[in-house]
Amino acid sequence: MTPEKTLFSQIIDREIPADIVHEDEKCIVIHDINPKARVHLLVIPKKPIPTLFDLAPEDKDLMGHMMLLLPQLAQAQSLDGFKTQIHTGESGGQEVFHIHIHLLGN
Template sequence: MSESTETIFNKIIRREIPADIVYEDDLAIAFKDIHPQAPVHILIIPKKPIKSLVQAQAEDINLMGHLLLTARRVALQAGLNNGYRVVINTDDDGGQTVNHIHLHLLGGRQMTWPPG
């Protein structure tokens, strides 16, 4: 079982702290990042606590696919018709700052490469 410690994301899922939620279903929730790095910056997180991509297991295959399709749905909902970027920061060297796996949906401007 992949579990995370208590995080700000757990509190958002339980509605203990406010977030600007743009999408929710039984498996995931999406909300605007409070420190946006692009005109559109939305975080998509599973409701199941998984610390990072390293801890995702074979049993999570459907959930991980669902998160990517949720990113697509939220991008279309946000009007990102010219493209967007989906990023998963993993562990310390990957820049992960919250120990709960999450996808960054970034758009609304031309993305550059390399990203950082």
């Protein structure tokens, strides 16, 4: 039995529509459907990693890629500052168990 695909894996596979801001070989960036700021983007790796606890040493380049992408995305959205959030685990507020970075700015 294969595990059920997450919402984000379904978006990556184009099974569910999303407002895509950026896509490359490693990640996809979408507008959050329930924004908490004027700009609220989700930076999602294409590799389905459930939580930060599940990161492996070979994921450092992927995570670095996502972190370096954040300021580029912010500038493209005309932000001169932003904050990021990564929820980890149910008690950390994580709702979709596929790691992602929230980029928020006003």
